[in-house]
Amino acid sequence: MENTAIENTVQDTSQxxxxxxxxxxxxxxxxxxxxxxxxxHAGYSWERPPQQQTDVEILHSNERPNVSAVFGTSTPPAGxxxxxxxxxxxxxxxSYGHWLPLMLxxxxxxxxxxxEDFSRGHVPNVFAERGWKAEWKHNRTSLVKRVLVGxxxxxxxxxxxxxxxxxxSAKKERRPRxxxx
Amino acid sequence: MLAMNxxxxxxxxxDHKPMPEIQHPQDAIVRVTRSCICGSDLHLYNGSxxxxxxxxxxxxxxTGVVEELGAGVGNLKIGDQVLVPFNIACGxxxxxxxxxxxxxxxSNSQATAxxxxxxxxxxxxGYDGGQAEYVRVPYADVGPTVIPEGMDPDDAVMLTDxxxxxxxxxxxxxxxxxxxxxxxxxxxxxxMAARCAWLFGAGRVIVIDHVDxxxxxxxxxxxxxxxxxxxxxxxxxxLKRTTDWMGADVCIDAVGAEAAGRVMQTILGRKLLxxxxxxxxxxxxxxxxxxxxxxxxxxxxxxxxxxxPIGNVVNKGLTLRGNQASVKRLxxxxxxxVQNGILDPxxxxxxxxxxxxVSDAYRxxxxxxxxxxxxxxxxxxxxx
Numbered sequence: 001m002e003n004t005a006i007e008n009t010v011q012d013t014s015q016x017x018x019x020x021x022x023x024x025x026x027x028x029x030x031x032x033x034x035x036x037x038x039x040x041h042a043g044y045s046w047e048r049p050p051q052q053q054t055d056v057e058i059l060h061s062n063e064r065p066n067v068s069a070v071f072g073t074s075t076p077p078a079g080x081x082x083x084x085x086x087x088x089x090x091x092x093x094x095s096y097g098h099w100l101p102l103m104l105x106x107x108x109x110x111x112x113x114x115x116e117d118f119s120r121g122h123v124p125n126v127f128a129e130r131g132w133k134a135e136w137k138h139n140r141t142s143l144v145k146r147v148l149v150g151x152x153x154x155x156x157x158x159x160x161x162x163x164x165x166x167x168x169s170a171k172k173e174r175r176p177r178x179x180x181x
Numbered sequence: 182m183l184a185m186n187x188x189x190x191x192x193x194x195x196d197h198k199p200m201p202e203i204q205h206p207q208d209a210i211v212r213v214t215r216s217c218i219c220g221s222d223l224h225l226y227n228g229s230x231x232x233x234x235x236x237x238x239x240x241x242x243x244t245g246v247v248e249e250l251g252a253g254v255g256n257l258k259i260g261d262q263v264l265v266p267f268n269i270a271c272g273x274x275x276x277x278x279x280x281x282x283x284x285x286x287x288s289n290s291q292a293t294a295x296x297x298x299x300x301x302x303x304x305x306x307g308y309d310g311g312q313a314e315y316v317r318v319p320y321a322d323v324g325p326t327v328i329p330e331g332m333d334p335d336d337a338v339m340l341t342d343x344x345x346x347x348x349x350x351x352x353x354x355x356x357x358x359x360x361x362x363x364x365x366x367x368x369x370x371x372x373m374a375a376r377c378a379w380l381f382g383a384g385r386v387i388v389i390d391h392v393d394x395x396x397x398x399x400x401x402x403x404x405x406x407x408x409x410x411x412x413x414x415x416x417x418x419x420l421k422r423t424t425d426w427m428g429a430d431v432c433i434d435a436v437g438a439e440a441a442g443r444v445m446q447t448i449l450g451r452k453l454l455x456x457x458x459x460x461x462x463x464x465x466x467x468x469x470x471x472x473x474x475x476x477x478x479x480x481x482x483x484x485x486x487x488x489x490p491i492g493n494v495v496n497k498g499l500t501l502r503g504n505q506a507s508v509k510r511l512x513x514x515x516x517x518x519v520q521n522g523i524l525d526p527x528x529x530x531x532x533x534x535x536x537x538x539v540s541d542a543y544r545x546x547x548x549x550x551x552x553x554x555x556x557x558x559x560x561x562x563x564x565x
Contacts, residue, residue: 001351004207010555013534014190015185015483028498032352033280033281033349033353033502033504033507034279034280034281034508035203035279035280035309036279037275037278039275039278039279040368041237042275042276044286046273046274046275046278047273048201048273048287049205049207049271049273049287049320050205050207050253052205052319053204054530056221058307059290059291059303060290060291061290061291061293064286064290066287067247067290068286068287068288068290068297068306069203069205069271069287069288069289070204070207070208070269070297070319070320071288071289071290071297071306071307071308071309071310072206072233072297072303074236074237074305074307074308074309074310075235075236075237075303075307081234085232085449086230088495091292091388093292093293093484094505096260096485099231099483099484099485100233100485102304103231103454105232106228106232106233106235107228109189109234109235110188110189110190110233110235113188113189113235113236114367117511118422118538124188124192124194125194126192128194128540129188129192129193129194129540130191130192130540130544131540131541131542131543131545132542132544132549133540134540134541134542134544134545134550135544137551138545138551139548139549160556179543
């Protein structure tokens with residue numbers, strides 16, 4: 001089937017019978033949050049503030065033609081997470097292709113953060129970073145319970161794995177004996 | 182300088198970071214005197230906002246002293262004590278021109294759905310925030326407002342977000358005299374929304390939450406009726422019954438992505454991060470409001486899809502209204518309310534914590550330890 005392009009033309013509303021006869025500018029559900037001036041109708045045409053200059057990589061949404069006049073320069077994209085972020089910005093904010101890779105990049109960034117700490121000779125105190133001092137002070141019983149439960153679960157898991165490895169070693173030891181017969 | 186440093190979900194620490202610099206003629210550098218932790222910071226802290234990068238500094242509720250100014254700033258001078266709205270707004274784009282300062286088009290390259298916000302991920306523009314000793318403040322002629330003489334600094338810092346967001350939640354509800362208003366969430370914004378609902382003429386204000394000490398607080402502060410949803414059975418049926426089976430005139434979602442109360446929403450939205458948050462409060466709001474009623478949303482959700490009963494919005498003829506608060510638009514009126522004693526925002530601050538203890542502060546706030554309602558971080562220079 002032939003693919004016919006639809007040709008859109010701007011309508012002259014003054015030629016449309018009845019246009020705007022029931023318009024009520026006060027019936028604006030966004031009032032008073034918005035002082036309507038219909039500036040949007042002129043498109044992206046306002047006098048922009050001076051453009052911030054930078055040598056830092058700034059990603060921008062593909063739903064706009066440019067970077068904003070000012071922007072943050074915190075934590076520019078870098079490493080594997082940066083590569084994932086660059087990929088994500090090929091997709092619009094309406095797409096899972098944008099947000100899911102960004103979530104993945106955030107998790108990859110956590111690992112990179114550990115590596116960065118180690119490379120600087122810093123071993124992060126995860127307990128302090130998670131505010132366990134405050135838990136100890138204000139929620140001690142719950143903290144102790146969680147630590148105990150965690151310890152029991154970890155011990156049980158280790159015991160289970162060790163028993164499994166003991167069994168397999170025993171099997172390995174038995175097999176050669178059978179082979180010798 | 183000292184600054185909060187995000188290291189991953191549930192992990193933050195204090196670190197030394199380089200001082201911020203003027204990067205644009207309309208920038209200011211502000212020495213921070215107060216910086217709150219906001220409920221919406223917890224979405225970042227929990228790892229539920231995409232493009233929250235390790236190494237970033239959070240903090241969008243800030244007061245401070247102007248230390249340095251770009252060549253293009255005319256309304257401030259060095260030494261001014263300012264409160265800094267959480268929105269970064271240019272004042273020139275068509276959205277700012279219509280006083281939609283939370284929707285500025287010249288402050289966020291990474292996302293078009295929201296304007297720039299201090300310290301709120303790269304989805305919020307990639308700006309380092311004010312949980313630090315110093316912060317870069319773009320468009321310094323537009324947002325920062327000189328703190329009126331005599332105003333308590335704790336009141337001032339609450340005017341950067343909590344008060345305007347709570348006020349706008351009530352404003353967006355289109356509250357008419359005598360209306361019944363239900364506020365979901367007794368966090369700082371919910372408490373302020375309940376208080377402000379009266380300013381618009383509400384006839385009855387009901388707050389729903391599950392944290393008893395916060396319910397007790399809002400009951401006395403707003404004042405209002407306060408109910409723990411865990412004791413109500415079906416929240417929607419309770420609200421229908423208590424409104425003579427009509428439903429509330431206005432429902433306000435002041436919770437957002439971290440809502441508790443419905444297992445499926447909690448699993449999908451908070452545990453698996455498969456939607457833009459747990460929309461339990463919004464679900465209840467849509468189902469509890471009357472036919473033809475208004476649901477006002479100030480709770481923050483992530484940008485991906487979120488399950489809500491949209492069919493009921495259509496069938497009930499509801500109006501949904503939401504936005505980031507337009508702080509600059511609201512400030513003159515709200516400063517008046519604080520100065521006249523109509524609003525007492527500093528009463529919400531329960532914890533004043535040294536900036537150096539930021540890890541513990543986040544834990545206290547997120548786990549609701551020590552009856553915490555609102556924590557404010559105070560850098561060393563503001564403590565001496």
